[in-house]
Amino acid sequence: DTEVTQTPKHLVMGMTNKKSLKCEQHMGHRAMYWYKQKAKKPPELMFVYSYEKLSINESVPSRFSPECPNSSLLNLHLHALQPEDSALYLCASSPGDRGLPVPSEGYTFGSGTRLTVV
Amino acid sequence: QQQVKQSPQSLIVQKGGISIINCAYENTAFDYFPWYQQFPGKGPALLIAIRPDVSEKKEGRFTISFNKSAKQFSLHIMDSQPGDSATYFCAASVTRSSGSARQLTFGSGTQLTVLP
Numbered sequence: 001d002t003e004v005t006q007t008p009k010h011l012v013m014g015m016t017n018k019k020s021l022k023c024e025q026h027m028g029h030r031a032m033y034w035y036k037q038k039a040k041k042p043p044e045l046m047f048v049y050s051y052e053k054l055s056i057n058e059s060v061p062s063r064f065s066p067e068c069p070n071s072s073l074l075n076l077h078l079h080a081l082q083p084e085d086s087a088l089y090l091c092a093s094s095p096g097d098r099g100l101p102v103p104s105e106g107y108t109f110g111s112g113t114r115l116t117v118v
Numbered sequence: 119q120q121q122v123k124q125s126p127q128s129l130i131v132q133k134g135g136i137s138i139i140n141c142a143y144e145n146t147a148f149d150y151f152p153w154y155q156q157f158p159g160k161g162p163a164l165l166i167a168i169r170p171d172v173s174e175k176k177e178g179r180f181t182i183s184f185n186k187s188a189k190q191f192s193l194h195i196m197d198s199q200p201g202d203s204a205t206y207f208c209a210a211s212v213t214r215s216s217g218s219a220r221q222l223t224f225g226s227g228t229q230l231t232v233l234p
Contacts, residue, residue, distance in 0.1 A: 004161075006161075031220065040205075040227070040229075041226075041227070042207050042224035042225065042226060042227050043162065043207075043222075043224060045221060045222070048221065056221065090161050090162075092161075094220050107152065107164060107220060107222065108164070109154075109161035109162045109163065110161050111159075111160050111161045112159075112160070112161045114159070
């Protein structure tokens with residue numbers, strides 16, 4: 001299994017709703033990431049989990065809350081979002097280079113969740 | 119400086135032609151340079167990647183050329199096909215001292231259109 005699976009594929013939510021995005025991988029990867037991508041722009045890093053611990057938070061507003069229940073799962077909890085938060089949310093995973101002499105090349109993205117905030 | 123600069127913003131090539139996309143970086147600590155291909159509504163997919171100790175890497179119709187002294191690298195797509203029409207992103211990353219997670223810095227992207 002060489003995939004990163006994201007659910008749902010599409011999500012429409014109101015500004016007062018609470019929803020969650022889910023990401024799953026079974027490649028044994030130990031680093032998982034959330035990216036946000038606006039149309040015609042590159043992905044922007046939001047959060048990094050390394051060995052199930054949050055290692056990077058790129059100054060993301062608190063209305064986005066990540067969670068890593070185990071090494072295969074990554075969630076992004078959404079609450080009180082704004083219309084400008086509408087974007088493609090991408091999950092990615094990589095092996096985690098700890099102990100390796102050279103960088104690994106298994107950085108894999110999911111297909112994303114298209115989020116629309118109304 | 120973490121920025122990766124990519125050009126051109128858009129590229130139109132005839133079927134069978136060569137597509138060339140260029141990237142430049144500032145941070146000499148970068149040690150991994152992947153290229154990603156993204157179709158509309160899909161996540162980026164790793165196309166090919168290179169490390170700074172290699173000047174060229176070829177996989178099928180796709181070649182990366184890497185110039186360490188100039189801090190530049192480029193993607194060449196030979197015999198371009200309409201199915202290659204997509205957005206291409208170069209990226210770079212540096213292994214953190216903890217050697218665990220890898221943070222990618224993306225270029226701004228190139229919209230490639232291959233005409234039939």
